[in-house]
Amino acid sequence: MDKHIRSFLRYLTLERRYSEHTVAAYSTDLSQFETFLLEYFNKSVIHWQQADKTIIRHFMISLQELGVSRRSTARKLAAIKSFFKFLNREEIIYQNPALSIKMPKFESRLPEFIPLSEIETILRLPEVRTFEGLRDLAILELFYGTGMRLSELINLECSHLLLKEDLVRIHGKGNKERVVPVGQAAKKILLHYLEIRSQYAAKNVENLFVLKSGKKMYPGAVQRLIKKYLSGISSVQIKSPHVLRHSYATHLMNAGAGIRVVKDLLGHENLSTTQVYTHLSIDHLKKIYNRAHPGASDDR
Numbered sequence: 105m106d107k108h109i110r111s112f113l114r115y116l117t118l119e120r121r122y123s124e125h126t127v128a129a130y131s132t133d134l135s136q137f138e139t140f141l142l143e144y145f146n147k148s149v150i151h152w153q154q155a156d157k158t159i160i161r162h163f164m165i166s167l168q169e170l171g172v173s174r175r176s177t178a179r180k181l182a183a184i185k186s187f188f189k190f191l192n193r194e195e196i197i198y199q200n201p202a203l204s205i206k207m208p209k210f211e212s213r214l215p216e217f218i219p220l221s222e223i224e225t226i227l228r229l230p231e232v233r234t235f236e237g238l239r240d241l242a243i244l245e246l247f248y249g250t251g252m253r254l255s256e257l258i259n260l261e262c263s264h265l266l267l268k269e270d271l272v273r274i275h276g277k278g279n280k281e282r283v284v285p286v287g288q289a290a291k292k293i294l295l296h297y298l299e300i301r302s303q304y305a306a307k308n309v310e311n312l313f314v315l316k317s318g319k320k321m322y323p324g325a326v327q328r329l330i331k332k333y334l335s336g337i338s339s340v341q342i343k344s345p346h347v348l349r350h351s352y353a354t355h356l357m358n359a360g361a362g363i364r365v366v367k368d369l370l371g372h373e374n375l376s377t378t379q380v381y382t383h384l385s386i387d388h389l390k391k392i393y394n395r396a397h398p399g400a401s402d403d404r
Contacts (some may be wrong), residue, residue, distance in 0.1 A: 251352035
């Protein structure tokens with residue numbers, strides 16, 4: 105891999121505090137771009153000053169010819185734009201060729217969410233008489249009750265629970281911290297889980313959620329247990345922790361929570377990221393209107 109790409113990835117990790125998942129995605133996208141440039145120039149070393157906007161457009165066209173989706177192409181272009189901005193800042197290049205290149209348009213997909221009735225059924229599934237069942241319910245309650253991300257739950261430590269105040273401290277993207285409320289149902293399960301956690305957790309493990317072996321939970325284990333509880337119950341296609349985050353946000357908006365409040369609870373940096381839930385809320389209101397208002401149909 106090119107030394108400047110490696111330097112950029114270190115910058116994302118150490119200074120920007122990007123997650124391992126995000127850095128890995130940048131690494132994959134930039135490696136693909138590097139391979140394209142080496143073939144394009146027919147050289148073994150890339151001189152980044154030679155990479156102009158025409159070459160970047162050729163790369164995007166090649167992605168289209170390979171059948172890469174517009175959404176994936178947009179992600180790769182975002183990585184390239186961020187990389188060239190870094191090169192410009194480090195004075196490796198003196199003009200940023202990616203500045204004027206526009207993102208490809210793609211259809212925005214509204215995030216799936218689980219209906220409230222199904223959420224209630226899912227929360228009754230774990231067998232709370234066992235350690236793993238109680239832990240799983242605590243995880244489900246936190247995902248749905250706080251809207252936290254998978255990485256945030258994995259890194260959650262016991263000291264981050266402020267249960268006397270009905271709060272939890274979450275360390276989000278870029279190591280930004282936010283404090284969000286915890287409902288009474290989640291609090292009750294968490295207190296019960298904490299009572300038996302010490303019987304299983306290894307002494308040097310500060311993470312709240314642990315495996316039966318005592319080691320801290322890892323992303324794959326959490327993803328599998330979420331998929332297990334959502335399969336056969338939930339009507340959503342994507343059965344992942346993130347759908348619980350979407351459900352949390354959607355149910356808040358449908359209940360009348362303000363978009364800025366939801367933005368802060370989710371830890372979104374920009375309000376535009378949260379606005380997708382406004383569309384979901386409007387759809388919800390339309391359905392209620394169509395069911396309830398006598399003027400909604402032309403039956404009169």
